[in-house]
Amino acid sequence: MIIELRPWREGDLAVLERANTPEMTAHLCGPETDEEVRGRHARYLRLNAAGEARMMRIDVDGIPAGAIGYWQTDHEGVPAFETGWSVEPRWQGRGVAREALRQVTRLVAADGRRTLLVAYPGVDNPASNALCRGAGFEHRGSGTLPWRGGELTFNTWVLDVSPLDLAGRVPDVDERFDGSALDTERWWPFYTPQWSSRDASAARWSIGRGGLELSIAADTVPWAPALDGDLRVSHVQTGQFSGPAGSGIGQHRFRTGLSVTEEQPEHRGWLVRHGVIEVRLAAIRHPDVMVAFWPIGFEERPEDCGELCIAEIFGAELDDDGGWVGVGVKPQNDPRLREDFEKVRVHGDLTLMHDYAVEWTPERMRFFIDGAWVKTVVQSIDYPVQLMLDVYEFPRADGTRDTAALPHVLRVERVRSFALG
Template sequence: MTVTLTRWSEGDLALLERMNAPGMTVHLGGPETPAEVRDRHARYLRLWETDDARMFRIDVDGEPAGGIGYWAVDHDGRPAFETGWSVLSEHQGRGVAGAALRALLAEVRADGRRDLLVAYPGVDNAPSNALCARAGFEAQGEGTEPWRGGELTFRIWALDMSPLQAAGSLQEERFDGAELDQGRWWPHYLPHWSSRGSTAARWRTGDGLGLRIDPDTPPWAPEWDGDVRVSHVQTGQFSGPVGSATGQHRFREGLVVREEQPERRLWLPRFGVIGVRLSAIRHPDAMVAFWPIGFEDRPEDSGEICVSEVFGHDIDDEGGWVTVGVKAHHDPRLHDDVERIRVRGDLTQPHDYAVEWTPDRLRFFIDGRWVKTVAQRIDYPVQLMLDVFELPPATGVRDVAALPHRFRVEHVRVWTR
């Protein structure tokens, strides 16, 4: 299913009439008159021209399926945009509204004039209220106002899209020494599932961190991960004894510890702002990432905060796609909520990626601008994971001529209060 947004046009009056059916307006006090619908249609067109509102037609696989938009309002004295949506009955229950809202958030980000988005669904509109919660809006109470000859009681939702404002005590790693600080960084990738020898990073420091995959870099764990090669540093280490299934980042079923590792609690933030400045690699077999993950001394404390994940095949001449969000892994209190964000500009040049992590939500930023909010709770320390991967090509033949892959990290910063 492909969900796209298209600017509202003259030809969309028939869609608006379908959206005005009694079953579609239960939570809005019932249908408008035909004249009111025509006036609304004209208003949608006019406000696009004056830049006071932007209404879009929602298409599903090229077929009109509803409408969504945003318009300028004042919310408790603060300039904001309000959003609202409607999806035709035959397209409901398929995730269309969620996909349309994600696309709309990209439009609001690109607009950039206001950094607060609000929504006011009726209190009895359970699907729309649930969508607001999933999208990271924060509930701010209820209100009632006259509406279509009666009264509408609505829930107030607000999504803070303001830029990053890091504050507090700063810990910074610039990798400017002659050696990697192994009081903070452990230069192995999950060695308990393999060995320290097979997972040793190839690194350099002095002017930022460089991680490298060479022609002779071996697969890190052929038993579990095939021909995947990694160069990686992390700020913690925990595993059980050889033969056990106890270890960090259980990325597949059936894992067994092959080499027991000493416990290392090196740099384990809990809440605050975590940021990195890094450059991606434009090659179809390469992927770079910055993943804080649960230290996992308790098996359920295994969630991942995906601050930045960039596949080389997702980079093009105009920009690329960056994955951010939360991955549950084995934490039953979490659910996966990740999103690919389109970023303009050369991703092989340095960009800033950050998360603002509070007890009840995580806000993600690229180059200081808000891109996503996840309203979930991760309440345990995490270790920082910086890595470059060489993934097996579909042809089965490594592109050795393109090696080495070089991953550059300028700095890592953590602000805590």
């Protein structure tokens, strides 16, 4: 199912007419008159032509399915854009409105004229309120106003799509990998070795003028065959916490029934709790490969294990025009979190250096690519995390490897963290 937003055109009056039914306007105090619908259609065209709004038709596989847009307003004295939408009954419950709203948030962020997006769904409209919540909007109260001869009681939802602003801020840590060796006071060059061993999970790394390189070569062995098959990894992390051999205590419990096979020393190299975390790296375009940067809970308490996925890039999802970058929050085994993760389409060559970042407060996480806002997650993670930086080679079903493409090399120019501003 392909969901596209197309500019509002003269021939789109029928979309508004189909939306003007008692069923479709139940949360808006009922239908408008035919004259009011024609006036709305003319207003959409006029606002688009003047650049004061961006009103669009929602198409599903080329079929008109509803309308959405954003237009200029003020919110508590601050210039903002307001958004609203309607989706025809046959398309409801299929993720159409969710994807349309997601596309609108990206358009507003790219627009740049106003960085606040607001929505005012009726308090008795659970679907639209849930849609706002799922898109990262924050609830800021409710109100009542006259509407279509009656009164509409609405919720106020607000989304900040402003770009990342690090001007004048000094990082707590600015890792440029500019020495002759990896700083092992900061980095632990093994991939969760408690579930395997340091020998099997050791990183292949080198440092040159361009920064850190993590590589998977022809002689790289699977890191934990009994647990993870033929998956190969080259990885560094900035913390290590696990229990004695035979216990189930350890970070990144990626499956049930794990037991520590090799006891590890505790390592507190670089732990972060709130602020900005940023990496500059280049992805790898190969169908067997993924690169990722995903801080996880240090996990002194087993429930403190959530993941901030700042960048997860599969080589199979890169093409000549760009690629998909996974961002968001994964609970792993933290029962207080819900998964809120999505893949964002990014234009440009992702095998070149790009910046990926999260701005993390006790209330929310805002994710950025090259400084531009791409996603907000309104959840609380309030414990220290360690940084996890890696390249994976996934096994093929037939057991073969593309040896001609080896080594797979992840290049990382820098990693930085900033305290809350």
